[in-house]
Amino acid sequence: MGRTLLLVELKGGNDGLNTLVPYADPKYRELRPAIGVPRERVVQLDERVGLHEKLLPLMESWKAGDLAILQGVGYPYPNRSHFRSIEIWDTASAASQTLSEGWVAQAFNGTPRAKGIGVDCVVADTNALPSTGPSLRTIVMQDAENFLDQAGAIGAGSGMSDDGNPALAHLLAVRNEINAAAAGLRDRLRAAPAPAEAYGQEFLLGRQLDLATRLLAAKVPVVAIKVALGGFDTHANQAPTHERLLSFLATNLAILRRNLIAAGRWQEVVVATYSEFGRRARQNASAGTDHGTSAPHFVLGGRVKGGLHGVYPSLTDLQDSDLLHTVDFRSVFATLARGCWGQSCDFGLRQPQRLDLLV
């Protein structure tokens, strides 16, 4: 069995410049006079960049060498609409292309999955696009008990005749999928131990990570689990909101890491953050930031090669006032698809970059 990818969507567009701070660059102070993170509030990683101090809990992972930070992740001809840009990421499409299948599903096209437990992906937030496609069976559930109850109420559709009606055939197939997943998950989930350390309750992400931990601890063989943290669309008075989010994210990812180490599963998991875009280099007039382009992202896991990867985008060489990306997100996805599942997929990139992320 391959590794399970835990995708963490940062909804709204996370401000990369105040996440991985280029604290030594004078241009940063000039672009961010009011909302720049002061040097003394940066956890320095090298002589140029450091983490926002609210991300301090991630330093455990950094020091253990299993936190990779990818710099400057984005794509050409960036789209600054939330819904369009997240769709570009989720479907690993070019900016000019509209695809309907998610990238995780695309990675498994032509590779039939074993029937196994009847589910390939669990989405604990509401956006299931990354795993949407005919190659994978995705279950969206925020709460395991609720899902099992509902699945019980709808009952199995097996043995019922569709009378050659394709719409009815589809409905019955989906019913069977729900039932197969519920059957595969019921005993494992009910037997799964509660996480050793409880997650925060301030955001739904806490509950989602709880479900993810149970699934992973129970060794449910899914290829991906997806969770999300919302609220990153910080157009005005950014600092308090952004700091609350970073703090919650770091604290709870650190809890996840400890829980999975305790459960002996950290080696089998790769956690990766993503977001529709970063934010405009220059702050706006409301002490916030508008929609931008590239941003850094985190990849954590027992077999992740820690450290800074790639190149921080230049703060002087901007395009339409935005950071140029230094690595295409599809290269990151191609690397994850190969490293987690042994699937080769270049997502339409002519020359995907090979990233040395995973052991």
Next chain:
Amino acid sequence: MSTRLGRRGFMEAAAAFSAGMSANLWMAPPARAASAMGFDDARHLLARTSFGVTPAEIRALESIDYPVAVDRLLDSPRRVAISSAPAWVGQGPAELRRRERAAEAQRKQAADGKQSDAVRPVQEQGRELKNWWVAEMIATDQPLVERMTLFWHGHFTSSLMKVRYPASLFRQNALFRREALGNYATLLKSVARDPAMLIYLDGMRSVARQPNENFARELLELFTLGEGHYSEADVRAAARSFTGWSVDRESGQFMERAGQHDDGEKTFLGKTGRFNGDDILEILLSHPRTAETIVEKLWREFVSLKADPAEVARLAALFRESGYEMKPLMRALLLSPAFRDPANRGTLIKSPVDLIVGTVHVLGLPVPEKTGLVRMLQGLGQTPFDPPNVKGWAGGVNWISTYTLLLRQQFLRRMIEATTVAPMEGGMQMASRPNRRADRREQLPPVDGGGMQMMEPPRPVEGRSLRNAGEEVRLGSTLAGADGNLLLRTLLPRQPIDGVNANGTAGAIVASALLDTTYQLK
């Protein structure tokens, strides 16, 4: 078999169901007088052209001639909504921006970590707009016009999420409504000048110096020809031709910026000239693929999941010959042998709008506050004014995933658990909730399935379950008095597959019909 069995006849039929025998109430009826279409044709016509079917509606149709009924449906389409428009629909974008800034300033003033109650106009208007349309779909006396308005919205997509100017989406909706059963050529030409569309597909940013291809590409790929019938060079030529069509920033109305138009020579689909946008549209309207694209889509909307190419060609030819008039096309479609073929009954999957608006209509539910319904539509994947992307809603089998099927059942269970009608003699009246503000705050989290608890159910008149209320259960006026057989045949397009509670009360029969998988079909 008569269309309405007596109580005893139904019990026998129902007993046969539960015994798993082959008695089928949905069998083709015997021939009858040529002038009366009968129950099944009437039910099918209504199921495909309105939202939800009631016994009274079937009764009104079943005894008349089928073509007469179709003509009546198309006779005089309502071109303006019944519901009064929200107050802000005349607002220009400049005014909206000013209000948005004022709300923002107020929020900042509140400061000290305390959230201000200042409502952001774009969000608030968007909410009102969605509620307005759902209310109109429930209230309308011409559901086919609503269906067609929704069809055009899914074809010529624009979304609030990108446009962020609700008044323009309202006006676009008024255009779709006006031409719902009007003329496609008129509609296409109006859409190309429609401010919401110019914002949504970046037409307003498209200038001679730097043509933006977004609208031109979708015009060819989605609105007219379809993929494979044009080249990249055609996209570029079309984009150049539309340069200069823009939106006035103060009023939000269409305007031509002549100075921004590229009036050079272009070659488009083999023709060469100093084309403008209208020339491009004329060339597209003279291309046979355009009519086929529309007919194929209408087929999947009204007839069956898979279009019949020969029939599409026939209907498309008729459509072009009529000068793209919608009424003759819809008439031919509804009279086509495929539409009336009993094998095509119950072969389409209800859209979320079908399911939600239709169920509210059939149960005769009063729903004073529409926000809960809109939220459910969002959860099920069909938020009005917010299609998922420029391709609109994929529809068909894509409506049903493991997630949406469970959410649909949950919605129906909520309707069942809270649907009996309050007795006249002063039964419990749910307290009305004048505090709309509190209501608003409650909706903040978007539909989030786990949080089914977050979803506010449509307000029940009384919280007694249809299933358990016993003999005294009262159905809404739409279903009251119908016997079990009639209820089943009205609610379901074909034989149920989950087994119907044969000995149940009327309420129990309605409940089991709504939860039967075949209720998802139309």
